[in-house]
Amino acid sequence: MNKLFQYFWCILIVFVITNIYTNTELQAAKALKMLSCDTLVFGHVYDDIAITTRIQNISTNVINIKLKVNITQLADSSAFLICLNPTCHSINSVQEVIFQGTVSLAPSAELGGAFTCSLNAGTIGNSTAIFTFYNNADTTDFVSFTTTIKVIPTDVIDNNVFSDLSISPNPANDLLNINFSNTALVGINEIKIFDITGNNILSQQLVAGLNQQSLNISSLSSGIYEVAYISNGTIKEIKKLSVVK
Secondary structure, eight states: OOOOOOOOHHHHHHHHHOOOHHHHHHHHHHHEEEEEEEEEEETTTEEEEEEEEEEESSHHHEEEEEEEEEEEEEETTEEEEEEETEEEEOOOEEEEEEOOOEEEOOOOOOOGGEEEEEEOOOSOOOOOOOEEEEEETTEEEEEEEEEEEEEEEETTTTTTOOOOOOESSBBBSSSEEEESSSOOOOSEEEEEEEEESEEEEEEEOTTTTTTTEEETHHHHHHHEEEEEEEEHHHHHHHHEEEEOO
16 A cells, blocks of 8 residues: 555656646747847938837747837937837837737748837937837747937938948957058048947047058957947948957
8 A cells, every 4th residue: 555655646746747847848938039130220310210120930829919118218309100010109208108909920920011110310319219029928928129229410420431441350259350441541530339328338549551450349248339430520431240259
């Protein structure tokens, strides 16, 4: 009898442990995956500046996606226009907005054009928004990203003047090479690196006449940055840089 009793309890314990493990695995299986997103965007005053993302349903089931947007910073006279088909909101103040509708996403499908977002820039300054997409059937299944839009005067960026700038390697680790096809650098020239919040975190003046110069970026953490070439106070060109440690 004792052996039978012990056998029964062993079977019960194995069943319970297996059930807990299985439930944990099911809870950990998420449907949403973010493939890419804009974390730092530059634009001009009076432009409609687009923000994009790629989100995929990696599950085997059709899911319904909801959207929550938290505007944490907004430049004066500016407004976001955000649509999750077919619902659109024009947001012109710091606030949180939860979209009432949902978008159905088939297995392996991407959100695509069902989501659109732009900032109508009314003045110089920074605007920041946090986007959270979540599975309507399971609010713990979500992806989120923060975007900062850095608005500068219309005449600040002049890509036609200096369109032969390149950076390498990209992704980079400790050292970034700044390459120029044109070596005739006149005046005060420098490279500035901005983080995803629009803060200038690294600067280096350039030496005139050198078509390849190096920038030590060992202090940067892994992430996405913007590299701006500035001549005599004017941003001539901006390149996106990925840092991988």
